[in-house]
Amino acid sequence: MSLGAKLLREILPQDYGYVVLAVAGGSLMNLRHIFLVVKAREKYGIKAPQTYSEEHPEFNRTMRAHLNYLENYPFFTVTMLLGGLEFPRVCAGAGVAWLISRKIFCDAYIKNAESGKRQRGFGPAALAHMVMLGCTVIFGLRLNRGLTGFRPYFMK
Template sequence: MVAITLPSNYGGVIAVALGAIPVLGFIHGMVTGSFRKQAKVPYPHSYATVEQCKENAKAEQFNCAQRAHANFLENAPQTMLFALVAGLKYPQLATGIAGLWVVFRSLFLYGYVYSGKPQGKGRMMGGFFWLAQGALWGLSVFGVARDLISY
């Protein structure tokens, strides 16, 4: 049997990893869904065609929202896991970095969808989420490795 002792201030880690990140995913879905209707892209199609984008600016915006949401879904699971693991050793640091990840991902969504920059280039305003995600990965690996070495 393995016992895992959680730090007393682990609640912040849980709040971000299992609260804020899923809420942001819900927001992504709402934004994407609202543009799907305006773009007139029926299910099961994932994206508007080039022709639809030329005829309807909302179709291009839908594609940007859809891609931002897909990118979020590609990165959220491991970020949640990294935050939860890193938080076992570094709860305050993990909470702060995961919180920054949420802020950067919000900027990524906003820039991608609402900036008006062509080809979704506004997403770059939130591109620093990669640094936060990498920092959480590093903290996770460092925390686990440190424990393995001490055995």
């Protein structure tokens, strides 16, 4: 094991690996979105860098679902990594819920954005976001007051 890995094991909470795995799941979900866009480009004959089609609304919905994911992914990653320093299991669980909800949202959006069925994925994803944000805010407040369980190795 490298020195860096040893130091991280000393610094990070015991269950932080779940947080890392949830973030990796976010990257896999992004790859899924990329695959869906590539498939839609091939199906409708739309070449990059074109991101909109007058004739193919399903392509537009596929692209928009991917762009919406990219708009939300940084928030997911930051709140997951920071909130997970204090609440690794809570953030990892919320992260998995967010990923499942985002898949539901994406699939429903691509099928028919106007149907309102995408809301089945939107609500749970928003709730998971709020859980991760809450964990991050609590961590920040506790860190400022020295009340957190998180302690760098040099402070132990």
